[in-house]
Structure formats: structure tokens, C-alpha cells
Amino acid sequence: MTTENHKLQLPRKLANQILAHAQQNPETEICGLISSKNEHALCYYPIPNTADNSAVRFQMDEQAQIEAMKQIREHHEELLAIVHSHPHSDAIPSALDEQDHQYPDAYYLIVSLNTTGVLDLRAFKQIEGHFQPIELILEHPSN
Template identity: 30%
Template sequence: MPPLELLRIPANLWQTMHDHVVACLPEEACGLLAGRDGLVTLAIPVENAAHSPVRYRMEPRAQVGELLSIEARGLDLIGIYHSHPNGPAVPSATDLAEAYDPETLSLIWCSGRRGWSVRAFALRGGQPTEVTVEVLPAE
């Protein structure tokens, strides 16, 4: 499958992620993005079992349950989102080392002086390649 060059997210799902990221402060937030062909149709918050401001680890049972639900709905896992509450919106060395699926995008939320910034990356071969993010009108 060719790498995605555009990730499209409806505004209501964007807001779901934003609300989750803010609610988890000061810890990193994490979750799953599901859909088809680069269009996100589900944004699923998942508990950060690491409870850390510099690291996330999805709660394993919740993660597996949500992945099975995505599959049962006939959707694809498009991406994983997480936040860097005190860091840049780029993949960390840990993000790169732990990226297990080159087809799954990494969407990173970062808090800065001007609010939240969000960037998406394909993490293939340990090298991040930025992917354009488009926020669509709410569904």
C-alpha cells in the first residue's frame, strides 16, 4: 500500500482528540484513529497506562478491545495519536523506536505558547515523513 500523503479528520473528531489531550494533562494522552483511505471516521481515546508526561503506553486490554472493534466495523487502523505536553510536535527517539507498523500514522499534539499544534508523520524505516492534516467540517 502506498504511504498516505493526506490525513483527513472531521472537526468533531478533531475536537474529541483535543478534549482528551487537554483532560490528560499533565500526562501524555494517547488513542487510535480508524477509517478508510486516509479519512478518519473514529477517534478513540485510550488510557495511558504509563501515566507519564513524557511517555505513553496504551492500556493493553483497552487497546486490544478497540483494535478488535475497529476490525469488526470493517475499518482500518489509520493512526495513533498522542501528545507531547512539554515537547515538540515531532516524533521522539522513543516514538521512532517503538513504531511497530509502518502503515500506521503518528499524529502528535504539542502544547506551545500559541496553543496546540498538531502534526502527522509516517514512521517508515525509523525515518519520519510528514503527512498533511486536513480538518474537515463536522460530520
């Protein structure tokens, strides 16, 4: 992990992929994984949400999650972040998110569709079991 834990840099291309995935599924929380290589965010792996109440909760499809983790390892990448969307609420962790979290070492990225056209994508990290906001910096393509 980086020594700088309070900032997360994300290529704008990845942010756009996440937003597109969320916008294509406006009534379902989308979810996925972001990998990194040499501490740089690299790829977005979308994962089907198999939660019964998928409008307000996400549960990653177990097989797809295992497969994505396998690809991440095979590409010599690391798991950087868990992504999900909030179709009708703000981009802050819900009580269910606090309850469901699986990866204490990963960042959590939440994209909200409850906005007026502006990308609302926020990053969090669990510190002592609670989500704390992390500064998210979108990198331009030239970087």
C-alpha cells in the first residue's frame, strides 16, 4: 500500500467507466473492483450484484468476484478498491455498507446517481472499523 493513505488518485477514464456502468443500471447498485499496479489504479472489473434488494444493497456475485481476483493476480495487479453505486442516495456509506464491508485494506468508492448531472464519486477507507472520507483526485489522461 502507499504511504499516503489519505488520498486516492484515479484516472478519469476509470471514473468514466464506473459512471457509465452505474448509468446503464439506474435502479440497481452496480459493483466492481479496481486493481492497481505499482500503486497506480489500473483496471475496472465490473461484478454482477446478486443481492435480493439490489436497489439498496450490493453483494458481489461470488464466482465473478473469484474470477476477477484471479485475473488481478494473473496480471500481477493488486486489489485497490471496491466500487458500488447508490441509485437514489448520496455517495456516502450506508448502514448496510458499514455492516457488509469485506475488505478492510481496500478503498471504497461510491458513485451516486442522485445528482443533477455532476459526477459524484467519493472515496472512503475503513479506519478502526468505520468509513472515513478520503480525498479523491481524478487524473487527466496525459498523466
